[in-house]
Amino acid sequence: MRTVLDLLRLLADRADGDAGSGELDRAVAELAASEPEAGALALRVRAGMDAGRRRESELAALVGIARDLASEVDPGSVLHAIVRRARALLGTDVAYLTLYDPARGDTFMRVTSGSVSHRFQTLRLPLGAGLGGLVAASRTPHWTGRYAGDDRYRHTDEIDTAVAEEGIVGICGTPLLVDDEFMGVLFAANRSARPFTPEDVALLGSLAALAAVSLVQTRRLADTAATLRELRGAHAAIAEAADAHDRFAGVVLEGGDVGDIAEALGRLLGGWVAVLDADGAPAAAHGPVPPGLDTAAAVRRAGEPDGAGRPVAVPGQRGVRAAAVVAGGQRLGTLVLGGPGDELSPAQVRTVERAVVVTALVLLFAQRADETDRLDRADALAELLAAPAEPRPATLTRLGALGVSARRPHVLLVCRCHPARRRALAREAAVLGGRSGLVAEQDGAVVVLLPGDDPAAAGARLARPAPEQDPDAAVTVGGAGPLRPADGAATALAEARRTAEALVALEREGECASASELGFAGLLLGERPDVAGYVRGVLGPVAEHDERRGSELLRTLEAYYAAGASPTRAATALHVHVNTVAQRLDRVATLLGPGWQEPDRGLELQLALRLHRLGAPGRKETP
Template sequence: MRTVLDLLRLLADRADGDAPADDLERVAAGLAGSDPEAGALALRIRTAMDAGRRRESELAALVEIARDLASESDTGSVLHTIVRRARALLGTDVAYLTLYDAERGDTYMRATSGSVSRKFQTLRLPLGAGLGGLVAASRTPHWTGRYAGDARYRHTEAIDTAVGEEGIVAICGTPLLVDDEFVGVLFAANRAARPFTPDDVALLGSLAALAAVSLVQTRRLADTAATLEALQGAHAAIAEAADAHDRFAGVVLAGGDVGDIAEALGRLLGGWVAVLDQDGVPAGRYGPVPAGLDVAAALRRAGEQPGDGTGRPVAVPCAGGAWVIAVIAGGQRLGTLLLGGVPGSAGPEGTDGSAGSHGRTGGAGPAELTPAQIRTVERAAMVTALVLLFSQRADEADRLDRADGLAELLAAAGPPRPPTLTRLAALGVSARRPHVLLVCRCHAARRRALAREAATLGGRSGLVAEQDGAVVVLLPGDDPTTAGARLARPAREQDPDAHVTVGAAGPFLPADGADAALAEARRSVEALLALDRAGESAAACDLGFAGLLLGDRPDVAGYVTGILGPVVEHDARRGSRLLRTLEAYYAAGASPTRAATTLHVHVNTVAQRLERIGTLLGPDWQHPDRSLEVQLALRLHRLGAPGRS
């Protein structure tokens, strides 16, 4: 009876945590001697009490771990806390955690505690490979007391080498799951063949569940913080862009043009800015544009990114460390805004914004602008579009007015009426000063650009109009040949329709009428095309004998002098007979021998004279076209000066 009371007393003390385990075992063993069944029951009670005490301890540890995890806001800190506490709670040599990589379809080592092998710390586990890969694939716990010889797992050289280098023998792994979302695997391992009990597996599973929840929550908190930061940044960007918009609006209200907007944007960003019109011609600039920048490629890049789906253009990076954005108003592209050289920007190597080395400005890749800077650029493009639109409409109205004025002058037969002269004066044309008239033929798609180019030649004193499929230009001056050459353009091999052919006439006084000059210029341009001289410029006086037929006032004397002048002058100065020899030569069918007979001289004398003539007229004087001109000049010379030899 005493033994039973001692046992009950010890069990009560054991429940309170006061009785040593060896005292309880000694009393239970004594009781077993007299009553084996009572002794066995006593040991069962003790075992149950020890298990309950252990579960209480583990639960307290889990609560403490949850408190530690809740205090961590960084994902890396959470992961290292998990493996450190797992190793301590299970009393293992090593604890480690792998995370799931959805893109690669495997898990990778993310945190370790007790590990010494670098290869083990950087290990990746394909799904289904090794114990960890099987846990990840099946999403159920697995454990083994001796991994190296366990045939249940698909061994790979990489995994076995890393495990062997770490010296791991026994492994237990359990999945990290949150609402069926697989996060990773938590492991506990020993460097000796110690088997894991079901209680160990359950404890590691509880810790894994707690860790998975904490990990997902930490990620979500990080995502939320990032979103809030992005929203704050977006708000700041909007405010900064609004300030920039106000600055651009102030420039416009003060009467500024696109050049002033480019300067305002360049000063805001600290870089260079160029505004190009719809033809790619610079319309405004701030700072030096890099010499090696491929502007044509940048314009194509802007055309590939017309907007963000709402009709608003967006800024996009391009080669050369630059950004480009289309300037659009009313669905019409009016130009392009190009910029770069922003301090502090980085230049990745590609042209598509791909990651690269950082810390350069103006390198081979696109500069990186902040959201606020991008919004500022887009606001600048919007304001630039409005300025260009207003300017375009004003220019269009002025162009139409000037074209109507020129059409009115050209429509007059003879001297224009006083109202027409008054209108010309208002347009800046001095009707009583010499002018030239150009008729330009080009491909229909290029007439508009040609008209704009021609308008720049005469400034406010010139008039341009499209008439009968041609661009007609009135310019102040007295040299039609030089004026026409400024607009003529030959075809290019890659663009056979690029030629511009110009017929010129003048000088004349607009006050005397322009109808005769218009007719002559038209005949000249048609003659150039008929003579297969597209892309050239010529007045009637430049077309040789064809000009004599086309011009209203053919200059026969000037034509003869232009062809034969050097020979006539030589004869007059030296007393030679070169002109007579030339006539005899052609009269003899270009035969020096027969010409010598006609002239009563030796054939060598004729040969010497012809050589001198070639020196005076040029080496091509016997070319069929030039020879025809020379023979015609000889006939006209004889008609104008009979009896001269």
């Protein structure tokens, strides 16, 4: 029979880890049979020792878990590790973790271990619903040995169906809290009616606390890493933008223009670039600019507040961006680009912004230079037009310095348009003349001197009628020439001005003509009327027929008009048969073309016949 001393020896050996539990259990049983009170005390000592060992084991496990979690940097890996350790330590069938969704105000299943039901693995728990929902709402642990019949919890069909499909009977849940911040719920569950002890709940709570802290740390580490990546990216973007700025500055210092900037930007971005001027017209380009590019839409989009100086997406044109080039509040142009991708990186955005700034400087310098050149050319033209006869040698020297050959043929144009369109028309004329033309605004008109000998052809490039939707867009052009600037231009100016005024008076706005083209009106307007040329232009085919065939078509035409357009009376005056007059008039119609008997054409013919008769010595007027 075991004595009390033997039992104490076995308990001491057990505490040291030397005695097996089987021998100790037999000794306690024998002592309890002979000495019940001593046996009960021995059982209490044995239970206390086992609880201490179990607590020591759990603490060692928690320390190991903490060490393992500290090595994890991925939040997903941390959550999986927590759930696996919870299931292993508590010895449950299933363990799972839900996270709080502040946007929806509920918790959702994030990680499971031991689960087999897809419905259960995708479950969401509204606050206050089910055991987990109550844990989330109350921020306190809850557990039950039989969830299905426990009326302490608000059951829902969705939750109950998922729990039943998983086969779960008992559930224990404890909140994940860090500084009163609720992050989720950690669960342990069994598929049998095994109750959870306070020790189980405490252990799960310790795991939840450790999990919450680890989760916050990993999130902060991830945020810190993301911030560092952003800082490195920002630093790289700044360095790249600075390099781009140096390249653009080098282009400017080497005397480059907007075309060189477009090329540099296109190479940096790996795409195409188009530069539009202040009017939206193409000024330069690099790369394969799409043929169907809607430049008007790009200009409009860049003109919005967010498009000044930075690239903005153009609606309806995938991958196309536009940026307004602005200096001193003045819109100088637009940069349009595409090709590097659907989105620009921060570094690429800064590169475009640098390109916009440098483009603004180049355009501003060019504008100032063009303005200076325009003023020089306008002054030189005004000086030429003011000379009453031959210009002074100094004037001719000035013209030569501006690229105008004073001894070659030129034409002079006087262009009339709405006052608001005058500056735009002057710019257009300057582009037309290039380095060999002169443009000036004078007496409410735009005066243009261009090399050439055909004022009508030159003026046709500037004249335009007004469309119905824009009645102020008409440009009327009167031309004179050819002339040599060395001989003076005052006479040609007066003639071109009168021609433009005559076109307006004749309600022919939007057209171009010279004095010779206005018919008899041109004879009245011209300083040097070409009577022979006018007669030849009106009657040339008929006169040539008379000279070649010895016919009398001109005489018949004179008699016809003198008789009030009556073939019978004309035949009487000519002493021929009326059929002869009819045949001759048919021939005139063939030579002059249809419409020769219309009032305006008839007036021109009668005037030309009168001038022809006056210019032919020895001829007598037809009675």
